[in-house]
Amino acid sequence: AAGVIQSPRHLIKEKRETATLKCYPIPRHDTVYWYQQGPGQDPQFLISFYEKMQSDKGSIPDRFSAQQFSDYHSELNMSSLELGDSALYFCASSRQGEYEQYFGPGTRLTVT
């Protein structure tokens, strides 16, 4: 069965650079979520999109932005990167009316 695809899997950036993470949801899933997991921490919700519109927003820094495109893939754009942005970034997808949320393998971002 198709799963959530995230790219890249690993990314190394320097402070003040920008990064773009991509997420391809499971086919026919209409909702995408982004989570951030810092070292030794639990996943924290950042933002979600339903049918290409922002549906919820968590503790996402103003330096970050995201969108969902017509093909339902989503991109998380991160600017002015800081050392504290080093984390695992997970994308998850679901279909309206279903209970389960399916997570991708994550993108490990390292800011040096």
Add this chain to the structure above:
Amino acid sequence: DAKTTQPPSMDCAEGRAANLPCNHSTISGNEYVYWYRQIHSQGPQYIIHGLKNNETNEMASLIITEDRKSSTLILPHATLRDTAVYYCIVRVFDTGFQKLVFGTGTRLLVSP
């Protein structure tokens, strides 16, 4: 969403049942109990959910007390691959928008 309390860690011998408790004493009548797990640095994985009846699927069983203030996730025959952090999450099921709020979870170690 109601807060949950889980023990930080538990041990289990391979082949034995693992019983993971969760307290959610402030749960509301329309809130579900979800369980997810995260195997080291992988994306969280949905396990099971329930409202007030006990539930069973191919992965686990969920026992919810009659007053719904606590629940237990049961892995009937734990294997080494079940070593993970298990998260108990209580939330209202909104069709379409299923943000997950992760607490600290229980780190389950299954040993030979």
